Amino acid sequence: MKKIGKQTYKIKDNVIIRDTYTIVGPKEGEGPLKKDFDMVVQDDLFGEDSFEKSERKFQVTAVENLLKKNNLNKNEIDLLISGDLLNQIVSASFAARELQIPYIGIYGACSTMSLSMGLGALLIDGGFANNVVCATSSHFCSAERQYRAPLEMGGQRFMSAQWTVTGAGAVWLSNYGEGPKIKHVTFGKIVDLGVSDANNMGAAMAPAAYDSLNQHLIDTKIDYDLITTGDLGTVGKSIVNKLFIDDNNSIENKFDDCGTIIFDLEKQDVHAGGSGCGCSAVVFGSFLYKKLKNKEIKNLLFTSTGALHSPTVTLQGDSIPGIAHCIGIEI
C-alpha cells in the first residue's frame, strides 16, 4: 500500500499542479494579495439577484476561466471534485450543472480545497484520470445568512469571529506537464475538544489542524520551507503554535495561516481574520502557488481546516468537530 507512517499517502512523481484560477470579491480585492488574484469582482452580487446565485457564479467563473486560460476543453477533464459551505453544497452542484464534467461532490467545510486536491492526487496517481479540476467557493453574505444571522439584522460581530472570504479557487491537476507536484497527502481524523461557539471557529479547528500537521510531519519527516493552514485566523493560529511549542517542536518561524494572509488585519476590520472554503482556495491559487512557481520556496505543506458543525445541531447543544487535510507539495 502507498502509505508511509500511520496516515500519509506517498504519491509518485506524476501529479502536477498545472495551473490555478482565483476570483474574489471587493473586500478581498482591497487586501494585501490584490495583485495576485486573477480576477476581482467589484460587486458582491456579481450581477445576480441573490448571494447564493452570486457564489455559484464565482465558482463557475473560476473553473471556466481556468480552462480557457489553458485552452482546455471540458471533455478533457476527467473529473470535477468540488464542494462549498452552503447547505447541500449547492454552489458546487449548480456549478457542476453548467460545467457538465463527471462530478464528485465533497463536504469538508473550509477543509474542502485540500480535501479535493488530496482526492484528485490519489485518483490521478491511481490511474483513473489524466486531468482533474478541484474547486471551491465561499461568500461572506451567503455564509452569514446560513450560519449566523442575515446581514440585514446588523448584528455586532465578536472579536474572535472571522470574515468569510468571498471568492472561488480552481486548481488543475494533471499527470503530464510542468509545475509543482503533490507528493504527500494526509486525510485527517475528526478532533473535537468541545468548543461550541460559532463565533470562534479558529479555536474549534486548531486542535484538528495540529493533529493532522503533526501526523504528516511524523509520517514524512520532511522539513518544509512553509506550512500553512486554511483559516484558523489569529486565535486558531496562536493555539496551533502553542500546541507545537508544548510538544517541543516549534514550527512558528515557518508557519502561517491563509486567514491572516488574505486581509490586512489592522486596517480591514475583519477581527480574527479570513475564513471559508474560499480562503485557503484563493490564497493557495494566487500567493502560495506563485511562491512555488517562482521557487521562492521549494516545498509547501498546504493544509485546509474545516469546522463541521451545523446551526441545527449547535442549537441542540453539540460542539463543533474539526478536521484538517494536508497536502505536501514540492517543486
Next chain:
Amino acid sequence: MKKIGKQTYKIKDNVIIRDTYTIVGPKEGEGPLKKDFDMVVQDDLFGEDSFEKSERKFQVTAVENLLKKNNLNKNEIDLLISGDLLNQIVSASFAARELQIPYIGIYGACSTMSLSMGLGALLIDGGFANNVVCATSSHFCSAERQYRAPLEMGGQRFMSAQWTVTGAGAVWLSNYGEGPKIKHVTFGKIVDLGVSDANNMGAAMAPAAYDSLNQHLIDTKIDYDLITTGDLGTVGKSIVNKLFIDDNNSIENKFDDCGTIIFDLEKQDVHAGGSGCGCSAVVFGSFLYKKLKNKEIKNLLFTSTGALHSPTVTLQGDSIPGIAHCIGIEI
C-alpha cells in the same frame, strides 16, 4: 488510464465487498425486507432527544456493528467515506468523530451510497487502502423538518412524494478475501430538466439515472441480471423505463428501484415509495447483497440517485439538479 468507453472506470479483480451492516427504523422493519436487515430499531428517536442525534446514532451503530461482526479493529480501516442528507452532513461528521478513522466527507444527496462505494473502489484499486468503510444514513423525521415542513405541522403529503427511509447502511470494501467484487464505476454528470417540485423527487432524478445507466451500459456492454436505482419511487421508475423504451433499449424486465422494494406500496401508505440516502444503502446491504452472495444473480448494476437541491435555492426559483453514480458488481 483505467477508463473504458467515455465515462466508466474498470477496476481490477481486487475490490471485494466483504460485508455489510444495515439498521432501520420501525416502519422499514414492517416492510417486505424486515427479515433481511441486521437490526430493526423500534423507536424513531433511538433513545436520543432529537431526530438529528438519532440519525447519527443509526450511522455510528451501522459502522461499529459492521466492524464488530467481522472482528475488525478501527485502526485496520484506512478510510471512512461517508455522507448523509442533513446540512453540513452532520450525521456523517459526528459519526466520524466517534469512529476516529481518517475521514473523507462526501455529499451526493441520495446518491451517497454508490458515490462512496465508487470512490472506495478506486482508492483500493489505486493502492491507497486495504480496507475502506463506506456509510450513509437518512431519517424520515430529520429530513422532513429540513427539506419540507416539521412533522408537527401535520401537512398532507403529495401522492408523488416519497417516504425518506429511516436507517443506515455500512459497507466494508477490502483488497483481500471472498465476496462480490466491484468491477466498474461510472461517476455521473448533473442532469437537470427543470423539475422544481420538492414533492416529486423521482421525476427530478430520473433523467440523471437514465443518463448514467445508459452511459454505463454503452461503456461496458455488460448484460446485467439486475439493474437497480436508488430511490426514484414509482414516478421516477416509470420515467426511466420510458426513456429506455424510447431509445429502443428496454431494461424493464431486469430493472427495479430500491424505493419501491423497501416498502409495501399497497399497505404502507408511503405514496410513491421510499427515498433518502438510507434507502439504497439498506436495500443494497440486505436484499441485494444477499442475492449476490447466494448467487441468485451473477451481476448487479447498483445505482444510487441524488437530487441536489436545497430549500433555500428552491425558494429562489431554482430547479433540482439530479445525479446518479453506477457501481457494476459481479460474483
